[in-house]
Amino acid sequence: ETLNWARAGDSLTLDPHAQNEGPTHALAHQIYEPLLIRDMTGQMVPALATEWGPNADDPNVWTFKLREGVTYHDGAAFDSEDVLFSLERAQSEDSDMKELLNSIKEVRAPDASTIEIETDGPNPILANNLTNLFIMDKGWAEANDVVKVQDFEGGEETFASRNANGTGPYKLTSRAPDSLTELEAFDGYWGKGEFPLEITKIKYTPIKNAATRVAALLSGEVDFIQDVPVQDLGRVDADENLKVIKAPQNRVIFFGLNLGDDDLTTDDVEGANPFADKRVRQAMNMAINREAIMKVVMRDQSIPAGVAMPPFVNGWTEALDTIPSNDIEAAKALVAEAGYGDGFTVTLHCPNDRYINDEAICQAAVGMMAQIGITVNLDAKPKAQHFPQINNLETDFYMLGWGVPTYDSEYIFNFLVHTKTENRGSWNGTRYSNPDIDAKIVSLASETDLAKRDATIAEIWAAVQDEILYLPIHHQVLNWGMSNKVETVVDPEDVPKFKYFTLN
């Protein structure tokens, strides 16, 4: 059975370590396999490793038992040499995956089916970092001169960037970048019998334009698309041959506020920063009508959020995620109390091609802020212009979305809460800086007592929520549109793994 698959973008390269990016990994997941993998529900399950965990005697060393009897598409056998090779390769200079592995000190292969990874301190979430780390055949790499990772920025094209030889359920039969990639079920796959594997052929076409993608699904030219625009879900669902399935995505959307600077550049208040006043932030948080955004802008395809953390993440609680009441009068009172009863003006920076209905959400927010006297000028731009502004601290009020591939709060803190320094806080555009919190965040990395670690996480979240560091909007919902003959659940990371798909 052939499955025609379309999504917005194409994989950028077939070299599994050259890019750390959604569509690239999505294709790689069909061809290559990591040691362990998240199944379609987000559960971590064995792939090329069957067992893993830190050694009881030394928390700095993790041991992985490898699966036996696995072969590559070209028939070569899989063993620990390959894992050793792949991990080293992924740590090399040109690899885009090396950040995920920077806690690793040494990798050892005591025998053909065992791997030991030593980290430079206890790393409780090491396994989380390996779910997208694909294993290549050392022999194949050497034979084809692709031991080195493709130097992406240097513009190298290598054998590995155009060809693939993995242990995965599908092997590559042809590829024209940005237009068509064809895959075929791999006869020698170890998981035969274990997984449905009902799809025998995959034709993958990127279709950038959402309307065209939907049209292609409606016309039956493709069987499976990702990223269905929310307004078209009804139309797709109504089609008797098609259906839509959805699941919460591992991504939360929120606004950031510059609360640290003495004065804002985009406002009309001289010499003071209205956002520095917690009452203003509180008022703004209350002014946002998340219900309305969900109903009208998102057409029920979102989950209103009270915290800047997707529900999958370790540290999430229902209490944190309760949404603030939408009380305009109270909000107005707070603003007046803060001394801005006559209102003020500020600019909201917003992407218009990054998140689902990002611009519309911002527009809605403009109206809501207007109701409590804050005049917001909306500056909506493509992502390539929007995100650098956050990075360069050029914006006072901005939209940001955050996904957490490690499913752990530390990841959020590191990037969004920690003071902006060389290696941490790179996405923290709030100018918030609290040495206590920073210290707590740093401590998380080496805390092996998970209970203690969770407690620290909760403490940090309490502080973040109390400060109203971010104004959360909602958690995105993923939608997959597909022909009725396809049966699957939605992967929270938006990576379909076709070996799990069944057909009616």
Add this chain to the structure above:
Amino acid sequence: MDSVKRAFDSDLAWSFRHSPVAILSATVALLLILAAVCAPLIAPYNPFDPASLNLMNGFSRPMEPNAFTGDSFLLGTDDQGRDVLSTILYGMRISLFVGFAAVVFAMIIGVVAGLVAAYAGGRVDAIIMRIADVQLTFPSILVAMLIFGIAKGFTPVHLRDQMAIWVLIISIGLSDWVQFARVVRGAALVEKSKEYVEAAILIGRGPIAIIFRHILPNVLSPVLVIATISLALAIIAEATLSFLGVGAPPTRPSLGTLIRIGQGYLFSGEWWILLFPSLTLLLLALSVNLLGDWLRDALNPKLGD
């Protein structure tokens, strides 16, 4: 008074009075322009005032009460709960201004450049036409981003919104002038070799008068064709550029932006968001083009039939 009478008596006015199509399309165009100018007076709502919007009014069907709020809108509302009718009226202000100004700007630069290039020839021609080649290489998106980026450096924050409009006009105009310039140059090269130009030189006409009084009227037909046909394009271009973040903010949608928003609802059943603004643009483009057709014929004495 006298000049009014003379104007009324002119061939152009006469031909206008005798062309039903011209009268009809002029009326339509004028009504649209008037409606845009008077938008604050005639629009039932002010869609550009965010405080007056209620998001829950979003996607109201035309003339049906909204499921949440019970409000009813003549032409329905868009995704933000803006009254489509009022948004069209307000949006036309931006679209018409940007569209007309950009086309006129492009036309003036293009026609002057083309005429000068053709008439002067030689090095002047080469320079102008090579500048045109450079210009052709850059689509309006890039030009707009460049101008916007540069202009941003010079304008204070509170003037940015006003500036955005001018950036749009200049960028669209700049990417359109070459078409005028090259067409005018081509036509003028032919005209220039004709005897009436030689006659005008002998009379003592200077180059400027020859270019504008003699050659220009004779190359005006293609200019009018391109200008009228470009108007709708410029209005749409404005929407594209605004989407790229160089134009009017999305909270103040122009006609083009409204159409762009509406396009998203093509499959989903909210047809009114797309249909009404598109019809308005169509009507505008149609009337301007028909008016252009009439003007072209009226300016051509030989077609007096």
Add this chain to the structure above:
Amino acid sequence: MISYIVKRALQSVLVLLAVGFVAFGMFRFIGDPIDNMLGQERTDADIERLREILGLNDPFLVQYWNFLKGALQGDMGVSFRQGRPALDIILDRLPATLELAMVSATFAMVVGIFLGIYTAINRKGPITNFILTTSLIGVSLPTFLIGILLIYLFAVELKWLPSFGRGDVVPVGDWWTTGLLTASGLKSLILPAITLGLYQMTLIMRLVRSEMSEVLRQDYIRFARARGLKERAINFRHAVKNTLIPVITVAGLQIGSIIAFSIITETVFQWPGVGLLFIDSVQFVDIPVMASYLMMISVMFVGINFIVDMAYLAIDPRLRGGKGGN
């Protein structure tokens, strides 16, 4: 002639230099590629390091100079997005665009000229009015909308034609792939070609009509009639040829922009051509691809305009040689 061509070639070099100069001055305003390249896990240090490697911290004149140096050795840089040599990517994509452009330009020219002549000869009348009015719909609505409407009608509802892509392509020679030789390739061409050509068709039609109406009133057309020439010869040879200068000027420009900036059509139809590549590059701020692309485009426009200028001379003998044959 030869000296003219040499002069033109030298001028083109200047054009190229100017294009590069403007382009590199412009890129900084388009956005920052680093974010796209590094993804969410990057730290400020990573950003700095990559900027340094890519030379993005250099003043634009230095970047421009480095690009020129590379370009002189045939190295147009490497795509930030795809990690392949920019030139290779462009050349890969070019056949798709050229085929689409050729088909739609042919459509626009043939139909445009024909309808232009028809409406010029029959200046009044219901059919003429119908053509003139409906063709305006094509230019009053955004290309995007027209494309989607066509897809909806012919792909979704009628299921006659594919909604996206190029269909099956077969390789011709070393780097060219063509969709013109397969049934699905030809079917795939129809909708994008119409969408792309609609505007040019209307423009050409209106131009031909306006110029023709004038030419048809010239004495030499009356004299041609007096000589008893066939109506076809009068309209299609004598009259059309005399309207050709503005028409080929516009046609040249339009073909150029069809090839260069068929962004929207290619996006709507997921046509794997350079237009799609260009918009991806702009969104990704893929400077090397944009730079080489703009260079290529300027060479193309210089070439097209040169051909158009030559065509002037071929069409109109009065333009050959200076005044009085000097």
Add this chain to the structure above:
Amino acid sequence: MELLEINNMVVEFPSRHGVFTAVDDVSLTVAEGEIVGLVGESGAGKSTVGNAVMGLLQSPGHMPSGEIWLHGERIDQLSPSDMRSIRGKRIGMIFQDPMTSLNPIETIEYQLVETIQTHLDVGTSEARRRAVDLLDQVGIPDPANRIKQYPHQFSGGMRQRVVIALALCVEPELIIADEPTTALDVTIQAQILELIKDLCKSRKLGVILVTHDMGVIAETTDRVAVMYRGRLIEMGETDQVINAPQQPYTRSLIAAVPPSNKKINRFPKVAIEESDGNALQNFDLKGHWLGRGDAFDTTVENLLEVRDLQKRFIVKSSILPRNRVYMDAIKGIDFDVRSGETFGLVGESGSGKSTVARVITGIYPDDGGSMRFAGHDLTGASGKDDARAGRQNIQMIFQDPYSSLNGRMKISSIVAEPMIVNKLTDTAEERHQIVTDLLELVGLGKDAAKKYPHEFSGGQRQRISIARALATRPRFLICDEPTSALDVSIQAQILNLLKDLQEQLRLTLLFISHDLPVIRQMCDRVGVMRHGDLVEVADTEALFEYPQHSYTQTLIGQMPKFAK
């Protein structure tokens, strides 16, 4: 059965200012082998009759009533496609204005071959051979090479001959020849008329010959029709009409023909009793703006000195200079034009007369030699400014009036333009008045001011062009065939005006014409050109009485005689 029969033809041109009836109830017949002359006042409707017969009236003109029969078949109501099969094949027409009748962007050869092949079933090479033959028959030198050229590379007379060749090439039954020889010198004119006469005899061809030249009428036609203000006022055997005209207009027309055998001071004026008072008025130059300008200084004896003037055209261009083929249009000529005199230039069609004019005015750059005008060097050798300053006082009436008028300007603007440019008037009212006067002077009437050039007849356009030249108040006026399309009465009016101006203001004239009687009346001295050379320069009377050069002798000998 008559070949052509026109019954009660009416042609109207409606406009916003009312309906203009250009042809009013005209009936006319042409028999096989007969040449019918059509004469009359300029603007009388002669060309319109021809156009109406062809079904080629310029819109908005139409024929509200009347019938046209060709060989017993009514043709004025034929469908366009049936009419097409008659045009060219059965009725040929020679348009009055040869300059604009040829497609400017196709070669002469293409246009001839196409026409031949449309009507005759011959191969391309055969058609080419015939085309060359035809050009040879109409007297174009070196036809095999020149056929490859484009219309703008031909002289006025040569173009006229191409138009004739095009009309003759398919051997129609009827030819409407509208002023076919206006731009031809007498030798070639004789040759062409001979050709037409031959065809009439040998092939029973019927001809309508529209002309203003009474000499041609007398020598060529069998019958003559006289038109005046859209009406056919007189018709009869040629001899009878010429010798015993019935109508006052005809009488005055014949009286106005300038004598070719002696020089008289002024052209005889037409004196017709006009009921509507629209006759050419006597004009008092002294009190008028035209006569008021400062008389030109007379200190220089030779206003224009031309020495060894050369002009060559590229016939075949090539990348390598040595492969280029040139045609020497002026082969180094010398002449002077004295202050206040009229210098005539006559010669074979295509001999370079217009080229001389164009080089002097700077429209064409010269290729050697020198030109001095009132102390200025016109070749530009001593600076472009000097040449420009010199040319300020040179004006020219173009051989082809229609192309020299901007079709998008009204006559009022065209005539007023020189006054505006040179700031010759103080107020707009004055300018307006002068425009009206000038138009009256050339016999157009003030209604003309509101119209555009295409609404006029050939002769009327020529007069507009003259009015414009006069509006510059020139000091030196080059007239290139200024009256070629004018009937004798208006010709007399205009030439007299020029003479008056000359007396009043010492206007200097360079007068190019093929019309020898006119030359004799107008000019003080005459130069004769042939093949780019000035073969003879002499005082007018001396030249006419004692021509020296053999070519001059032939020329004078062939002058059509019009004996009353």
